[in-house]
Amino acid sequence: MEKVKIRPGRLKRKEGRIALAIISVKYVGEIVFVFVPVLFSILYSFTDYNAARETAPFFSRIGDIWIGFGNYKNLFTHFMYSEYFLRSVCNNLFMLLSVPLGIAAGLLVAAILSQPDIRFAGVFRMLIYMPVVAGAVAMNIIWRYMFDNQYGLINSLLGTQWMWLTDDWLVKTAIVIKNVWGGVGRTMILCLAAMLAVDGNYYEAAKLDGAGATRRFFAITLPIITPTVFYLLITGVIGNLQMYTDSLIFASGDPGAQTVVYFIWTFGIRRSMYGLAAAASTLLTITIMIITVVQFRISDRWVFEG
Template identity: 40%
Template sequence: MRSASTLYRLEKRWSLVFIALPVIGFFTFTISAMVFSFWFSLTDFNPVRMETRYVGLENFRRLFADALFRQAVFNTFFLLISVPIGMFFGLLLSVYLQQKGAKNYALRLLYYLPAVSSVVAINIIFRYLFNGEFGLLNHLLNIDVQWLGTGRWPIKFAIIIRNVWAAMGVAMVLYLAGLNNIPASYYEAADIDGASIFQKFFMITVPLVRPISFFLIVTGIIAGMQNFADAQLLANGNPQGITVVYYIWVRGIDANRYGVASAASILLGAIIMLMTYVQFRRSSWVEVR
């Protein structure tokens, strides 16, 4: 029989092998891609002639001088409003489902369905819902709003509504898991003290699900900053609805301006990392006391 020390060394070697695989993949496909992207952001690469000309920070200057890029940045940040709204409705939905009891699996499945549905199919359906001529939303509300038109705000609010609807399911599932871990004695003690429903919600439920809220905020902002499908499919390239990632594709890769696309990618990555860093540095509110 092998000694305990031999088995430990063997287990340690195999653990290093399994750890090495994702680390090698990360450096090969992520770090190397970031390095090449940074290099391309400083060049004017011609894919036809396969020529690379160093231009320094010229691509970054072109970005900030481009009104469409500034519009894309504004749109990307404005559309992040859907993150806290989706979290709030997801929390309300999870509280409702918990009060309904355990026999609500059909409702949970129904509300979670958008999270596992095709993004392409969802955006196509919402294009019909928001259609200005025969859209269901205008018909039900008896209004005449060109949601998909060239107006500055309607397309933004259309994307926000779609994103809130799609984000509620994920928030609901995570918040349900958190609510199930809150001791019922907290609510019983609150009932004895005569606390109202709103007091129990804001003084017990909301503080005790802060870690889940923090996770949803961080991941929601990261995903929102990389939004592409809404600008491509729902906004259909409408300048009032484009995002930075869509700009990278249209004004960069699709136009063979790889230097501009790389510069925009570097800026986007830096903004995402900075926002994530700030959120973690300001995460003291997550601690439950």
């Protein structure tokens, strides 16, 4: 049958106008608080703008302070800034480890809790999710004390004298441990919801074919819940790239745990070097956008869509 395209009637068009008027509120919000600031940020990144030494409005002297890709070059090569920046990038990349580890642990717990004959599943679920609710500041304070170089619980349990809070690698490892701890609950709740929605017939069929519990998990459950796992992976990576509180409170700004956002904060807000910080933040935005777009592309290809 041929599809006839009918022009919407007068009432429909009026409805459309009202709907647009309603969502224009959100458009204003997005433009004022996201899109315009991003454009400004990109503009800043091509200039030598220093807010503390501002003599005239930004636009009136944009020609004088324009330095092209100078900031981007400085981020990677300048002897004063490149060390900071590259270190922040490496730290961020290393601390991404907590995402897959947290997901693996959460999946394991969810797989157990999704079994119908586990007692007290609700209680376990409730307690394991608690770290997700707790505030980042309080948790950073307590973990910092547990990892303390001198008085820390972890050092005395292990009988070691490791410099958890000051060693370049140990401090990152400690943050990874802390974030795995904080991430298990989230993975568990989301994966559990996805697992409980899986059609029970698949399991029946697999049981008849002689598949054990492990096999059933990897051959049925995991492929079906890939969208959830993928969602967790992407949001986890994006969230992790924006880490800041951990560098500030857990590591109290220790170089071994400085992140890109910490870099932006140090150079942009504290030292007012807007150009340099904006260049870093533009790179961060581009990275996150690439991850998101790639995720959309990949998820079309290999993620199960039931």
